[in-house]
Amino acid sequence: MESWDFWVGFSIWAASVRTGRVSARFGALCAQAKLGNVSEARSLPVAEVPQVKKPNLIKSKQSGSDPKAQIGQVTLSDCLACSGCVTSAETVLLQEQSGDEFLKRAETSPLTVVSISAEARTSIAAHNGEGPLLTLRRIGEGLRRLGADLVLEASAAEAVALLEGQAEFTQRFRSAVGGSTGSRNGSNGFSRSGGKSTAGKLPLLTSHCPGWTLYAEKVVDPVVLPHLTPVRPPQHVQGRLVKTALLEAVNRRRFYRWWRARSPFFAAGYWIQSLLKEEEPPVLLKPSDVYHVFVQPCYDRKIEAARPSFEVPGVSGVKEVDTVLTASELLSLLRNAGDGCCGSCGVHACEKTELSKIPPCPLQSEVLTDVFLGSLEARVSPLICAVRNNAGSGGFLEHVFREAARELFHLDLPSAPLALQTKQNEDMREVILRDPQSQEVLLRFTAAYGFRNIQNVIRRITKGSSGDGKDIGHFVEIMACPGGCLNGGGQIAPEKKPVEEDPDTKASSQVVRRQRLQNLEQTLAEGDGTAYVHPSEHPLVLPIYRYIVSQASGFPVSTAEPTSSSRVPRGSELRCFFRFRAVRLNPRPAHKCFA
Ligand code: SF4
Incomplete structure (x- = not known):
């Protein structure tokens, strides 16, 4: 260029x-x-593609008393954590966040971009029985046929969120211990939280799960909110x-x-x-010309995308993510992109058309790309996983624990999986770092998945013996779904085998679930075309920080400038880009089942 x-x-x-x-x-x-x-x-010929009729979020059946009426069935897994229940506002939101909307806007938008999260990609790959890279290439071709211009994977955004989460934790830890492991406000004296109220507030609670964040904003004691990390979610x-x-x-x-x-x-x-x-110059696109769709593992991400704080700054009403589709919604959408039918009914795009019938998009094509229009083929590996283990819910606990041990206590942990101890149940686990000589506890991190365990964490923070949540540890990775994002409500449910053919019938459902999640996690971290790369060494992370600094300073900085160091820039100019704060929303009484 x-x-x-x-x-x-x-x-x-x-x-x-x-x-x-x-x-x-x-x-x-x-x-x-x-x-x-x-x-x-x-x-x-996008217009010829049959339209998806319903988002299929709420299942309905015929009413017995009135033949014209339908009875909607809403279960807790359909819950969007909204403050009402299927009011007109939610109906509008559901319409905006559907496959119908995607087909309509992909046809008319000057630029349609689809980002695919690692969890959703893994779920589709497991359903398809193929590797994640081959699956991504098939998805890329399918979406191109439906009108998408660019299909992106999101590992760079995930790596940036991990680095920011790490910086937030180490800064708060240093503030909390009063400088015994470093200067009070961190090495650069800059509070990433942007205020005194959260300085040293431990435990730090992750906020990248919208199911948990929305619940915290609406239901839990406001004293918990300053514990939430203000780092933007990868989406x-x-x-x-x-x-x-x-x-x-x-x-x-x-x-x-x-x-x-x-x-x-x-x-x-x-x-x-x-x-x-008198010819016109090339027309440059504006943020409002870009239609951005994100494929995610759950419906709560749709609510997150609609938050006013996630609009493009300076452009009123333009959202950063216009539509969120779940993995299962994407799969049903792609049924319209197959080459032919299942072979038995002769109908193009029939219900049974499989993703595996869509030819894979070439890696060197311009459809599969990254946020700087780079080629996935030119990377160390087309797909990148930023943590070696426990990557199924973003990998925050895994990454922050290792980096905090190194940065705060100069202890390099072996690359073997962290020794997470199961506590009250398999969704409540804990890992401890001890001083090698004195065996004193240096760090205590907890993973709390599912609302039962979230209640436990909140109770210990608000009513703990010391009142400061010390007994829960220094850091809690909180996820609303039991099992984490790989088990999210929008993922493709595993096929139920007939009872007599199921070899696992003797095993408990927990064992089956654990095995399934382990397989998914292995696919996510080690599937075809996937390599582990530390977040700070992700090929796009330094260009992203350089881009943000150049935007804040007003001076152009080449995003391709080579560097001898993997250290990413730090400074107050990054604050506005990454900042996001949970705020108290219309409070409502806690649901009975949580009392
Ligand atoms: S844990 Fe569940 S609700 Fe939270 S982000 Fe993951 S899939 Fe969504």
Whole structure:
């Protein structure tokens, strides 16, 4: 992009804009510029694809008394943690967050981008019986046929969220212990929480699960809120990057392609021609032109995407993530993208059309890419997992524990899985770091999954013997779903085998569930095309920090600039990008079952 012909072209374009002598035909020429697979995607007959009729969130059955009436069935697993129950506002939200909406907007939006979380990708891969990379490539091709321009994986956003979570914890820990392991406000004196009220508040509770965060904001004692980490969840690190960094990269590419479509040797001729014919300059896309869809493991992410704090700054009403689809919703959507039918009924896009019938998208194509339009093929590995173990719910406990041991106590832990001890039940686990000499407890981290264990944590924080939650430890990874995100409500449910054929009938359901989650976690961390890369060494992390610093400072910084150090920049200019704070919402009494 920095070749001489690009800058010559850019100067000519800028000059033509300044003169104001541009014409509509110029815009038509831009539209004809070769956009590779992106334009091919648009040329497909998307309108002919059968539309998905219902988001299929709430199942219904015929009423026995009134043949015209349907009885809706809502279970707790359908709960969106909203403050009402299927009011008109929720109905609008469900319509906005459905497969129907995706098909409609993908057809009309100038740029449709789909991000796919690692958990959702893993669930679809397990259902499909193929590796995660092959599955991602099939999904990429299927979405391209349905109108998507770009399909992104989200490992860089996950790595950035892990690094920010680590920085928040070490800063709070140092504040809490009064400098025995470092300076009071951390090495740079900057409180990432942005205020005194949360300095040293331990235990630090993760906030990347919207099911838990919404519950905390609406139901639990307000004294708990300052314990929530103010770091944005990965969905909205990615969302902000898509509507800023990716958008800029797409605009640069569009202009570059338009320019390269005309030989630089005839640049002067084209310039004169464009002035004479009053041609329009290339149209640059705005954040509102980008339709961003995120595929996630649960429905609560839809509510998270609708939060006013997750809008693009300076552009009122433009969300960072426009639509969230679950893994199961994506799978039913992709049934419309298959090459043919299941082979028995002769109907294109029939119910039984399998994802495996969609040919994989080539890795070197421009559909599968990252937030800087880089190639997945050029990386150390196309898919990256930022933690070696316990990655199924983001890996915050695993990453922060290891890094805190290293940074605060200069202890390097072996790469073997952390020794998590099961406490009250298998969804309540704990890991402890002890001083090698004195055996004194240095760090105590807890994983609390499911609302039963969340209640336990809240009780211990608010009514603990010391009143400061010390007995729960220093850090709690809280997830609303028992089993974590790999077991989320929007994941594809495992096929139920007939009882007589099921070899696991003798095993308890917990053992079966644990085995299934272990298999999913192994697929996520070690599946085909996946490699472990420490978050600070992720190939996109340094470019992302450089981009944010350049945006905050107003000076362009090359995102591709080589570096000899993997240390990421730190400073107050990062605060506004990563900050997110849980706030007290319309309180309501706790549900009976939690009392
Ligand atoms: S734990 Fe469940 S509710 Fe929370 S983010 Fe994961 S899938 Fe969603």
